[in-house]
Amino acid sequence: MIAPSGLPRRHWRRLSTGLLRLGEEKLGRRWQQARQLIQSNGITYNVYGDPQGNERIWPLDPIPLVLSAEEWAGIEAAVAQRATLLNTMLADLYGAQTLLRDLRLPPDLIFQNPAFLRPCRGLILPQDVHLFYYAADIARSPDGRWWVIADRTQAPSGAGYALENRLVSAQTLPEAFHQSRVRQLTRYFEGYRESLMSLAPRNRDNPRIVLLTPGPYNETFFEHAYMAKQMGYTLVEGGDLTVRGDRVFLKTLGGLVPVDVILRRQDDNFCDPLELRGDSVLGVPGLVHVIRSGHVMVANSLGSGLLETSAHMAFLPGLCRQLLGEELKMPSVATWWCGQDAPRAYVRENMDRLVIKPAYPRFGVNPVFGAALSRKEREELLGQIEARPFQFVGQEQVPLSTAPVWTEQGFDPRFLVLRVFACWSKDGYSVMPGGLTRISTSADSLVVTMQRGGGSKDTWVLSDMDDSSGVAPQVRGPVDAVRTTELPSRVADNLFWLGRYVERVETQVRVARALVPALSGECDLGGAISVEAAVGVLAGFRYLPAEMTQARPAEQLRSLERALMTLLFDPHRAAGLIWTVNQVRRIAWQLKERLSTDSWRVLNQLDKEFQRSQPPPNVRLLAEIEMLDRSVMTLSAFAGLMMESMTRGPGWRFLDIGRRLERALQMVDLLKHGLVVTHGDLAEHLETLLRVADSSITYRSRYYTTMQADLVLDLLLVDESNPRSAGFQIATMGAHLSQLPKPDEPGTRQPLEARRILKASTAVRLARTDELARADSENVRHELDAFLQTLRTDLHEFSEALSSRYLSHAQLSRMF
Numbered sequence: 001m002i003a004p005s006g007l008p009r010r011h012w013r014r015l016s017t018g019l020l021r022l023g024e025e026k027l028g029r030r031w032q033q034a035r036q037l038i039q040s041n042g043i044t045y046n047v048y049g050d051p052q053g054n055e056r057i058w059p060l061d062p063i064p065l066v067l068s069a070e071e072w073a074g075i076e077a078a079v080a081q082r083a084t085l086l087n088t089m090l091a092d093l094y095g096a097q098t099l100l101r102d103l104r105l106p107p108d109l110i111f112q113n114p115a116f117l118r119p120c121r122g123l124i125l126p127q128d129v130h131l132f133y134y135a136a137d138i139a140r141s142p143d144g145r146w147w148v149i150a151d152r153t154q155a156p157s158g159a160g161y162a163l164e165n166r167l168v169s170a171q172t173l174p175e176a177f178h179q180s181r182v183r184q185l186t187r188y189f190e191g192y193r194e195s196l197m198s199l200a201p202r203n204r205d206n207p208r209i210v211l212l213t214p215g216p217y218n219e220t221f222f223e224h225a226y227m228a229k230q231m232g233y234t235l236v237e238g239g240d241l242t243v244r245g246d247r248v249f250l251k252t253l254g255g256l257v258p259v260d261v262i263l264r265r266q267d268d269n270f271c272d273p274l275e276l277r278g279d280s281v282l283g284v285p286g287l288v289h290v291i292r293s294g295h296v297m298v299a300n301s302l303g304s305g306l307l308e309t310s311a312h313m314a315f316l317p318g319l320c321r322q323l324l325g326e327e328l329k330m331p332s333v334a335t336w337w338c339g340q341d342a343p344r345a346y347v348r349e350n351m352d353r354l355v356i357k358p359a360y361p362r363f364g365v366n367p368v369f370g371a372a373l374s375r376k377e378r379e380e381l382l383g384q385i386e387a388r389p390f391q392f393v394g395q396e397q398v399p400l401s402t403a404p405v406w407t408e409q410g411f412d413p414r415f416l417v418l419r420v421f422a423c424w425s426k427d428g429y430s431v432m433p434g435g436l437t438r439i440s441t442s443a444d445s446l447v448v449t450m451q452r453g454g455g456s457k458d459t460w461v462l463s464d465m466d467d468s469s470g471v472a473p474q475v476r477g478p479v480d481a482v483r484t485t486e487l488p489s490r491v492a493d494n495l496f497w498l499g500r501y502v503e504r505v506e507t508q509v510r511v512a513r514a515l516v517p518a519l520s521g522e523c524d525l526g527g528a529i530s531v532e533a534a535v536g537v538l539a540g541f542r543y544l545p546a547e548m549t550q551a552r553p554a555e556q557l558r559s560l561e562r563a564l565m566t567l568l569f570d571p572h573r574a575a576g577l578i579w580t581v582n583q584v585r586r587i588a589w590q591l592k593e594r595l596s597t598d599s600w601r602v603l604n605q606l607d608k609e610f611q612r613s614q615p616p617p618n619v620r621l622l623a624e625i626e627m628l629d630r631s632v633m634t635l636s637a638f639a640g641l642m643m644e645s646m647t648r649g650p651g652w653r654f655l656d657i658g659r660r661l662e663r664a665l666q667m668v669d670l671l672k673h674g675l676v677v678t679h680g681d682l683a684e685h686l687e688t689l690l691r692v693a694d695s696s697i698t699y700r701s702r703y704y705t706t707m708q709a710d711l712v713l714d715l716l717l718v719d720e721s722n723p724r725s726a727g728f729q730i731a732t733m734g735a736h737l738s739q740l741p742k743p744d745e746p747g748t749r750q751p752l753e754a755r756r757i758l759k760a761s762t763a764v765r766l767a768r769t770d771e772l773a774r775a776d777s778e779n780v781r782h783e784l785d786a787f788l789q790t791l792r793t794d795l796h797e798f799s800e801a802l803s804s805r806y807l808s809h810a811q812l813s814r815m816f
Contacts, residue, residue, distance in 0.1 A: 001066075001404050011068035011462055018176030019063070024410065031062045031406065034172040040601045042592065043164050044222050058161065058222075061405045064169050064458040065416065065437040066180070072433065072461045075138065075146060075420060078330030080429040083134040083422045085316065086153055086307050088323045090130035094121050094303055104322060105315055108339050112390045113306060113360050115154075117268065119275040119288050120303040126199045132299035133192070133423045135159075138330070139416070140401040147398055148313070148332045149417065154305030155265045158436040159421045160223035161456065163189070163230070165436070169458035182460045183433035188423075193231055195425045199297045200260040207260035208486075210236045210250060214266040214282050216590045224265050225592030233263060235593045238271075240488040243286030246293040252486040253650050253806050254741035261297045262287075268302040276302070311337040311359040311393045333398055339390035347394035348382060354394040356381060369397065403457065405439060414439040418459065434459035492654045493807040494591050499658025501583045505606070506635045507666045508577045511537070512564050513628040514691035531556050532680050533688040538563050540673020568610075568628075581610045596645055602638045606631065653736040654806075660736075661799055664729035667693065667716060668792050671726075675709060676785045678775070683707040689716065693724045709773035713784075718767055726791070727764045733757055733798070740806070753801035760794040763787070 001012045008016040019027065035057075043058040067075070092099050093116075099105045110116050135156035138146050166185055170177045200207035211233045213224040228235035234250065241259065242249050249256035264271060270280040272287040290296045313332035320328040336343035337359060347354060351370035368381065385392045402413035420435040437457035515534040535556045538544045543563045571578040588595060588603050595603070609631050639659075646652040670692055678685045686707045690696040693716050703711055720727045734757045750758075772784040 011071075012066050014180045015064070015066055015173070015176045015460070018173060018179065021175075022173075027062070027406070030172050034060075034062060034168050037168060037171065040604055041164070041597065042222065042589075042600050042604060043161075045161075045219060058164070059455040060165055060168060061439060061455050061457050062169070062172050063404050063406050063411070064173075064460045065403050065418070066460045066462065067434075069462050069464050074329070076431045076433075078146075078148075078328075079134075079136050079138075079420045079422050079431050081320070081324070081326065081329050082136060082148065082151070082316075083131060083424075083429040085320050085324055085328075086134065086151065087129065087131040087424070089307060089312075089319065090153075090301070090304055091128050093306065094123065094130065094301075099319070104319060105312070106337075106339060108390050109309075109311055109337065109359075110306070112339070113309060115269070115303070115305040115308065115360065117276060117303040117306075120268075120291075120301070123288075123291055123301065124294060125291075125301055126201060126297055127426075129199060129299075129424050130301040130304055131424065132196065132199070132301075133159075133421065134429070135419050135421050137417050137419050139333075139398060139418070141398055142401050144401075146330055148330055149395075149398070150310065151307055151313075152419070153307045154268060154300060156419075156421065157220040157223060157265070158419050159432065160227045160230070161220075162419075162421070162432065162434060162436040162459070164226065165456060165458040166434070169460075177460075180460060181463050183463045185432060185434060188421075188430060188432045189230070191425060191430050192423045195423055195430075196261060196263065196299060198426065199299070201294055201297055203260055208234075208250070208258065209261040209263060210234045210241070210259055212236055212238070212241070212262050212264040212266060212271070212284075214270070218265075220265070221589075222592065228593040234486060234488070236488060237490065238266075238280075238282045238284050240490055241284045241287075243284060243290055246290055246295050248284065248287065248290050248296045250486055251489055252741075253489060253492055254486070257486050259296060261299065263299050268300075268305050271298075271302055309360050309393075310335055310357055310395065311339070314343070334396035336394045337390075338385050338392040338394065343394075344385065344389050347385070347392075351378060351382070351394070353397060355397050356385075357393050357395060359391050359393045370394075371397075400440075403437070403439065405455070405457075414442070414455075416440075416457070433461045487650045487654075489807050491591065491594060492650060493803070494587050495594070495651050495655040496658040496803075496807070498584065498587045498591060499655040499660075500662040501580055501587060502635065502638060503659045503662035503666070504575075504580050505577065505584060506632070507663075508567060508580065509628055509631045509635070510694060511541070511692050512568055512577075513625065513632065514688065515560070515564065516625055516628070531560055533674070533684045534560055536677075536679075536685070537670070537674050537688060537692070538567075541669065543567055578610050581607060594651065596641065598645070599638060599641050602634055602641065606634045606638070609634065648739075650740060653740060657733050657736050657802070660729040660733045661795060663724070664726045664733075665792065665795055667724070667726040667729070668788050668795070671713070671716060672785065672788045672792075675712070676781050676788070678779050682709065682779075686712045695722060695724050698722060709775075709781075710769040713767075713769040713773055717772075718764055718769060727761075730757065730761045730764060730795075734761055737802075751801070751805060753798055753805055756794050756798035756801055760791055760798065763791060763794070 001008055001016065003009050022030070038060060039057055043060075045056055045058050089099065093105075093110060100107050100110060131153055133156060135152035135158065136148050137150040137152065139149050140146050163185055170182075196209065197204060197207055200209075209231075211224060211228045211231075213221060213235060215221065215237050218224070225235055227233070236250065240251055241262075242251060242256065244256065248259045248262070250259050266282055269277045271283040272285060273280040273283050274285040275288040276283070287296075287298070288302065291298055291302065310333075313335040314337055316332055317328045320326055336347050336354075338344040338347055339359070347356070351373075354370050356368045356370060370378070373381065400415040400417070403416045404411040405414045416437055416439050418435050418437050421432040422429040424430075437459045439455045439457060441454055515537065535544060538560065543566075544559055566573055566576065568577050570576050571582075573579060584603060585607050588600070592600070609627060642652070642655060646655070670689060674685055674689045674692075686709060687696070689712055690699050695715055699712065699715055702715075715722055716725050718727045719725045720731050722728055737754055737757060767787065772787055773781065774783065775781045
């Protein structure tokens with residue numbers, strides 16, 4: 001940023017002027033808002049071994065890296081050239097192998113590499129595109145020259161994070177962003193999407209494209225979900241796909257649908273356990289066979305990870321001259337592969353000035369700085385190199401330039417590495433105008449990696465004219481209207497259980513909120529709730545021991561408050577509120593690409609409400625009623641978004657079925673624990689039920705002050721006009737069931753789930769509430785108990801039948 005004169009460099013001046021105008025205080029406020037935006041949007045990065053797991057918030061610095069138009073022009077041309085060169089090399093190494101026969105590359109360098117996938121040799125790819133998208137990690141030395149320090153050819157990550165960085169950066173510094181005339185990223189992604197569609201082996205006007213992810217525990221799963229949502233692709237795991245004959249199919253609720261293009265984000269040797277890595281549970285058995293038959297396009301091609309080794313860098317200048325007839329426009333960091341005698345001797349003699357790396361990247365194996373080794377460590381490393389020379393490379397230790405970062409103490413320098421992205425197009429490789437800038441953890445560390453705690457920046461590429469970078473969308477042929485979206489069974493299962501867990505949270509919050517007034521003895525007019533009634537409900541739900549119903553009133557009062565505090569705040573209580581909220585968060589994370597930004601923010605807000613690790617000290621539960629009210633509002637917001645924003649497809653239906661099933665089961669349990677056995681004032685028990693079910697106002701508007709058990713049963717069990725009644729839930733589930741896809745099955749008999757919901761619906765509609773409300777001399781309602789038990793069994797059998805029919809192959813989302 002700063003020239004030797006101490007003044008900002010020319011292309012940094014608009015940004016530096018804007019920062020000076022803001023001042024530290026205002027910049028700090030804006031950055032606090034930006035961090036809240038990052039958290040609300042759920043932008044995370046999973047650091048393996050970090051206790052935070054995938055909850056680690058994405059580390060973004062507010063000060064972007066600024067590149068001039070002239071400097072970027074050189075980077076852009078060099079990265080496009082390098083992508084072309086590497087694609088040509090992959091085509092040869094998996095094809096004619098003339099580079100090996102002519103000894104342009106040492107055969108040992110290729111055949112010793114575990115990333116060379118022999119089953120993938122000879123695959124015929126559309127337009128011979130092995131490297132559809134590519135990333136280069138480049139670094140700038142203090143003299144201003146850029147070097148390539150790593151090639152990412154397998155499944156490069158970071159483009160989605162770069163786009164998110166841009167969105168946050170532009171909102172944080174809008175004035176400087178517009179005044180600096182920063183080149184936009186949108187057109188690059190439009191060209192990316194158009195180019196990928198053009199490689200589909202069939203149906204190019206509207207191909208079915210899926211993004212293959214290893215799953216929610218991958219370090220960059222957020223990016224997988226984000227890119228799938230932005231591009232409109234279906235996010236799938238290996239279990240969502242299957243091979244039939246010469247085609248790959250997506251397993252959906254309506255059956256198998258063919259897939260045209262797979263954009264993969266998992267390592268290539270995990271993609272097919274049949275022909276590649278046999279112990280993989282992430283891949284699709286038979287995928288290589290389908291690629292070989294030419295019926296699916298996989299980007300990048302399987303085996304492209306072959307060129308992620310740094311060992312090939314020593315041979316690139318000569319290969320560029322031979323294959324492209326050009327000089328390499330951006331040099332690689334000087335590299336010596338120890339598999340050859342002369343380079344190995346150089347490494348041995350100059351280890352103090354080199355960085356020693358594994359020739360073939362392995363997780364958990366980090367570079368070793370020769371200058372930092374003791375004499376014993378140096379001798380041990382040299383012994384390893386002599387024993388397995390082809391597994392090591394030595395690279396020049398290039399000093400890195402720095403960029404400013406914002407800290408609590410002001411601006412500090414950090415070392416940086418820029419990851420630049422390119423994607424194939426018919427006119428040559430298109431380079432994203434910018435990229436993902438990563439920064440070191442401190443001014444003393446040269447290690448720049450997110451897994452080691454590094455940070456990131458937005459990258460501003462300036463333009464001297466109106467931005468017209470990228471590829472404009474192409475005009476395609478007419479496409480038939482489609483009103484449904486293919487829904488993988490795994491996603492349907494997750495939506496089903498998201499609905500169930502959200503409803504459990506709501507029930508627990510409403511139970512607590514309804515029973516808290518019993519602690520004070522004061523309630524709304526005509527709505528008294530006794531401690532005895534509250535204890536009975538909690539004991540029925542197993543939040544209190546059954547014997548507590550026989551305890552003295554004073555002991556019941558203390559137990560009631562302790563039970564409610566534990567229910568709300570104890571993270572170790574199985575099926576407690578915090579535990580259930582964590583399940584909502586876990587499943588929502590797996591549905592990141594399916595949830596709207598607003599829905600995700602609402603669920604994040606719910607999570608924040610219950611992040612306390614233990615009950616607040618010296619705080620009475622009555623003081624927490626405001627928190628319960630906010631939680632009900634948050635849950636209502638989620639329900640409203642679901643009703644008003646989701647299309648009425650299978651995904652919405654499974655989400656709502658999950659909510660309705662859980663609400664019906666909770667209502668059955670509430671009636672069982674609150675009305676089957678009643679001691680003391682019956683009116684107080686009935687008022688407790690109405691309050692928990694949020695139906696007090698409806699009941700009072702119909703019956704004023706009259707409290708009758710049969711009338712409460714009619715409202716909470718039978719009345720299909722009451723959205724809280726069991727009857728309403730069962731009728732709604734029956735309506736959803738009739739609209740779900742019907743998998744082809746022999747015979748015409750009504751499926752089991754339909755029979756179960758019909759049985760439950762018929763029983764509720766024919767129920768005689770006056771008979772169910774009749775109690776014996778000991779205030780026990782045996783008919784009601786038997787009816788509710790049968791209804792509960794029918795609902796559970798409906799759930800099992802529904803899962804067996806539609807979700808049988810999915811990995812279940814539920815914990816119990």
